[in-house]
Amino acid sequence: MPKLTIDDMEVTVEAGTSLLQAAEQLGIEVPRFCYHDRLSVAGNCRMCLMEVEGAPKLAASCTAPCGEDMKVHTKSEKVKTAQKGVMEMMLINHPLDCPICDQGGECDLQDQSVAYGFDRSRFLDNKRSVKNKDLGPLVKTTMTRCIHCTRCVRFGEEVAGIEELGVLNRGEHLEIGTYVEQMITSELSGNLVDVCPVGALTSKPYAFKARPWELTKTETIDVMDAVGSNIRVDSRGNEVLRVLPRLHEDVNEEWISDKTRHACDGLKMGRLDKPYLKNSKGKLKPVSWNDAFEAISAKIKVTDGSKIAAVVGDLCDCESIMALKDVMHLLGSPHLECRSDGSKFNPYIPSGYNFNTSIAGVEDADLIILIGTNPRLEAAMLNARIYKNWRDNKVKVAVIGSHIDVNYPYVHLGTGSETLQDLIAGKHDFDETLKNAKKPMLILGTGATMRNDGLAVHALACEFAEHYNMIQDDWNGFNLLHMSASRMGALALGFTPKLENGGHDLDGIVKASSKGNLDILYVMGADDLPFDKLGDDTFVIYQGHHGDKGAAHADVVLPSVAYTEKNATYINTEGRVQIARKATFPVGDAKEDWTILRSLSAYLGRPLPYDNLLELRERMVQENDLFNHVDEVIAQPWNKVIASDISVNKVPFKLPMADFYQTNVICRASGTMQECTDAFFSANIKKRRVNG
Amino acid sequence: MGSVAIKKIEQPKSFKFSKANLDKIEKILAKYPSNQKASAVMPLLDLVQRQHQNWIPEVAMEEIARILEMPRIKVFEVATFYTMYNLKPVGEYLIQLCTTTPCWLCGSADIVKACEDHLGIKVGETSKDGKFTLVEVECLGACVNAPMIQVNDDYYEDLTAENMIELLEHLKTGDDITVGSQTGRTGSCAEAGPTTLESHAKKAKIKMAEIEEDK
Numbered sequence: 001m002p003k004l005t006i007d008d009m010e011v012t013v014e015a016g017t018s019l020l021q022a023a024e025q026l027g028i029e030v031p032r033f034c035y036h037d038r039l040s041v042a043g044n045c046r047m048c049l050m051e052v053e054g055a056p057k058l059a060a061s062c063t064a065p066c067g068e069d070m071k072v073h074t075k076s077e078k079v080k081t082a083q084k085g086v087m088e089m090m091l092i093n094h095p096l097d098c099p100i101c102d103q104g105g106e107c108d109l110q111d112q113s114v115a116y117g118f119d120r121s122r123f124l125d126n127k128r129s130v131k132n133k134d135l136g137p138l139v140k141t142t143m144t145r146c147i148h149c150t151r152c153v154r155f156g157e158e159v160a161g162i163e164e165l166g167v168l169n170r171g172e173h174l175e176i177g178t179y180v181e182q183m184i185t186s187e188l189s190g191n192l193v194d195v196c197p198v199g200a201l202t203s204k205p206y207a208f209k210a211r212p213w214e215l216t217k218t219e220t221i222d223v224m225d226a227v228g229s230n231i232r233v234d235s236r237g238n239e240v241l242r243v244l245p246r247l248h249e250d251v252n253e254e255w256i257s258d259k260t261r262h263a264c265d266g267l268k269m270g271r272l273d274k275p276y277l278k279n280s281k282g283k284l285k286p287v288s289w290n291d292a293f294e295a296i297s298a299k300i301k302v303t304d305g306s307k308i309a310a311v312v313g314d315l316c317d318c319e320s321i322m323a324l325k326d327v328m329h330l331l332g333s334p335h336l337e338c339r340s341d342g343s344k345f346n347p348y349i350p351s352g353y354n355f356n357t358s359i360a361g362v363e364d365a366d367l368i369i370l371i372g373t374n375p376r377l378e379a380a381m382l383n384a385r386i387y388k389n390w391r392d393n394k395v396k397v398a399v400i401g402s403h404i405d406v407n408y409p410y411v412h413l414g415t416g417s418e419t420l421q422d423l424i425a426g427k428h429d430f431d432e433t434l435k436n437a438k439k440p441m442l443i444l445g446t447g448a449t450m451r452n453d454g455l456a457v458h459a460l461a462c463e464f465a466e467h468y469n470m471i472q473d474d475w476n477g478f479n480l481l482h483m484s485a486s487r488m489g490a491l492a493l494g495f496t497p498k499l500e501n502g503g504h505d506l507d508g509i510v511k512a513s514s515k516g517n518l519d520i521l522y523v524m525g526a527d528d529l530p531f532d533k534l535g536d537d538t539f540v541i542y543q544g545h546h547g548d549k550g551a552a553h554a555d556v557v558l559p560s561v562a563y564t565e566k567n568a569t570y571i572n573t574e575g576r577v578q579i580a581r582k583a584t585f586p587v588g589d590a591k592e593d594w595t596i597l598r599s600l601s602a603y604l605g606r607p608l609p610y611d612n613l614l615e616l617r618e619r620m621v622q623e624n625d626l627f628n629h630v631d632e633v634i635a636q637p638w639n640k641v642i643a644s645d646i647s648v649n650k651v652p653f654k655l656p657m658a659d660f661y662q663t664n665v666i667c668r669a670s671g672t673m674q675e676c677t678d679a680f681f682s683a684n685i686k687k688r689r690v691n692g
Numbered sequence: 693m694g695s696v697a698i699k700k701i702e703q704p705k706s707f708k709f710s711k712a713n714l715d716k717i718e719k720i721l722a723k724y725p726s727n728q729k730a731s732a733v734m735p736l737l738d739l740v741q742r743q744h745q746n747w748i749p750e751v752a753m754e755e756i757a758r759i760l761e762m763p764r765i766k767v768f769e770v771a772t773f774y775t776m777y778n779l780k781p782v783g784e785y786l787i788q789l790c791t792t793t794p795c796w797l798c799g800s801a802d803i804v805k806a807c808e809d810h811l812g813i814k815v816g817e818t819s820k821d822g823k824f825t826l827v828e829v830e831c832l833g834a835c836v837n838a839p840m841i842q843v844n845d846d847y848y849e850d851l852t853a854e855n856m857i858e859l860l861e862h863l864k865t866g867d868d869i870t871v872g873s874q875t876g877r878t879g880s881c882a883e884a885g886p887t888t889l890e891s892h893a894k895k896a897k898i899k900m901a902e903i904e905e906d907k
Contacts, residue, residue, distance in 0.1 A: 163763030163765055163766065164763070164765055165765065166765035166766065166768060166769040167769055168768065168769060168772040168773075169772045169773065170772075170773045178765065179764050179765045179768050
């Protein structure tokens with residue numbers, strides 16, 4: 001624990017702390033370009049120079065470790081002159097194009113030039129220019145602005161696991177480039193824009209849209225996957241212009257996936273802004289809220305509760321799920337379903353549907369078994385943790401199911417449930433490795449449960465977890481990975497088939513409908529249901545915010561709001577309750593989801609017992625104590641999932657996600673996501689076809 | 693020689709190391725720990741260049757990345773950093789003309805001119821017959837015998853416009869090539885013979901002559 005003095009202040013730090021980190025602990029501002037908290041230290045920008053008494057030269061504080069009794073000055077004349085010099089050098093080849101640069105206003109170079117630089121340039125020669133690189137549809141490059149800090153290269157190597165960016169040539173000709181002009185393919189490429197301290201890498205979809213000081217910043221939660229990344233939504237007027245990551249060490253650190261970041265233009269397109277009702281000719285026509293509610297309540301009043309079902313889709317918040325559950329309870333419907341993708345895991349045992357290890361806990365595992373899942377697509381931030389664990393500790397990864405395209409090596413154990421059986425029976429070569437692991441974990445994906453024998457596979461995976469010591473006193477290695485933001489919330493609130501009253505799951509609901517035994521189906525934001533299999537007699541009420549498949553098949557459409565337009569609660573896949581905040585106002589006549597249900601209950605003559613969000617949240621706490629613990633992960637006591645029918649079929653596990661960029665209504669409405677699909681996905685398919 | 697330049701060049705479709713080179717690679721890899729194979733990237737790039745008409749094609753860099761289990765961008769970084777790796781085709785003889793101060797003071801400008809005139813190409817170009825490529829380089833560290841040039845692996849020193857042209861002719865035909873000083877000077881001995889310690893020099897000369905004969 002060296003003790004040293006920085007700017008006449010004493011500080012004791014952990015051994016190995018750099019001078020820069022020590023100065024930061026004292027609250028001293030240290031200018032820097034290449035140093036980044038989460039990346040390895042490069043020490044190439046020389047902006048963080050400090051004067052160490054007794055040392056012949058100034059030290060780059062990001063690389064210099066603290067020593068006992070060091071006397072360090074960060075603001076001495078010598079340091080200031082040197083930093084001025086560094087700034088002047090830095091600006092030699094940097095264009096003076098701040099007025100047309102998107103980084104303007106949030107540019108490290110601009111800020112530090114004002115604070116530490118020289119107010120004029122003495123450089124008389126021509127500035128060099130560098131050809132721009134094609135980094136795909138999300139990252140715009142202006143390489144002439146690059147100051148060669150290599151943050152992007154290090155981010156690619158250390159976080160995203162794409163070793164495609166590099167430093168080419170040398171000296172005056174040095175530039176950042178890709179291998180012979182190839183496009184980078186990563187689901188985390190948007191973060192390159194964040195790490196770039198200058199305007200060399202900027203966001204392509206956001207190009208020339210706004211200046212940072214014009215934007216209203218709202219700290220909220222992402223719903224594109226079940227990770228619940230912490231985000232900041234930047235809006236101007238009623239338009240969401242961009243989404244940026246927000247620091248949360250245990251969830252997304254300070255990164256977000258490209259879908260989280262760039263799907264926001266879908267919030268403007270294809271929105272439902274008025275209630276619609278199907279007329280006698282079978283066409284949806286805009287109507288007033290009053291007419292829509294009248295039509296629904298007229299239908300409901302003559303229908304028996306057992307012939308009503310409700311399905312919750314992937315983007316719904318806990319408040320609206322609670323309200324829908326209460327409405328269904330009033331109507332006496334046992335058919336509640338939140339597994340809108342048709343997966344069949346057991347939804348009644350919390351430890352069975354939770355991501356028990358927690359996202360941060362993935363870093364402690366020494367063996368990871370992926371079963372029927374590709375975390376890179378299904379939960380990009382979780383995959384970044386697995387990559388980090390592999391990079392730092394060379395964690396062993398094994399896959400059961402289809403081969404997957406991930407950025408770490410893995411062992412392929414088998415394709416389906418019989419591999420799990422073989423392993424439990426000790427008939428597999430991998431048995432020994434599993435037995436020797438201290439902290440093994442498995443991730444059971446939707447690919448393994450989205451099949452007829454899903455429940456049996458779920459039980460088998462629990463058996464497997466117990467057999468291989470994944471359940472210990474202080475370690476729970478059993479994880480179910482969800483793909484949708486609403487799933488955990490719905491499960492926690494018990495939006496599941498009421499088996500004791502003969503409740504159907506999704507298959508049952510669809511079957512009942514096709515047989516004419518279902519009169520009303522209330523669809524809240526579920527657009528991937530097999531609508532064409534529903535019977536003609538089923539009256540479909542669709543409540544949602546985008547005119548996608550659900551609205552197209554509905555008899556009544558109730559316009560609600562998207563995730564940036566409401567104060568709401570979400571639970572992520574590890575059971576973390578998080579509060580999202582409203583950034584913009586609803587579109588047209590759309591209303592917040594829970595208020596729609598509240599109004600509907602009034603039309604039915606049995607108003608729900610809550611009139612505002614606080615009362616509703618109290619109701620949620622009644623339903624599940626989890627809602628008392630905002631932003632905490634509560635360890636679930638282990639209960640094994642048991643299936644009555646344990647026969648599994650030999651069909652290999654299929655991956656549930658076909659296209660990373662087209663998974664929900666917001667992405668599908670987004671032009672940027674379409675471009676990504678065209679650029680990355682279609683190209684890949686073509687390549688695969690050529691390769692046979 | 694950045695990525696931009698490479699794109700325009702017609703690249704071969706495949707590259708395979710020769711049997712002899714594969715044996716060499718085995719020996720090179722033995723020098724490094726098996727988890728740090730990437731250390732061998734520079735000698736391997738050199739092997740490619742020697743096997744493949746003095747330049748390194750894209751496919752060869754991919755092959756190296758595969759053998760050394762490293763990302764190909766890392767191979768590319770090294771290859772673009774060092775000017776001695778040629779990433780585009782060059783002539784059979786890559787003539788590196790030193791024009792740094794000592795050589796320039798001794799008349800390297802004449803040597804450059806002689807080469808350009810005789811071969812009918814400018815610095816940076818390759819002759820039509822594919823025999824010669826001229827490049828200008830910084831000090832190669834043989835200033836004592838300036839002006840000098842490097843052709844492939846060898847140094848040619850004590851050049852004048854005349855003997856430069858002679859040398860080019862010899863290179864063209866491939867016979868009678870004298871490596872080193874073109875004026876017959878031994879090592880870096882003073883041009884007009886030794887002026888001090890003559891007795892020692894005499895002794896030394898005799899000795900050297902003996903060594904020459906022994907060879």
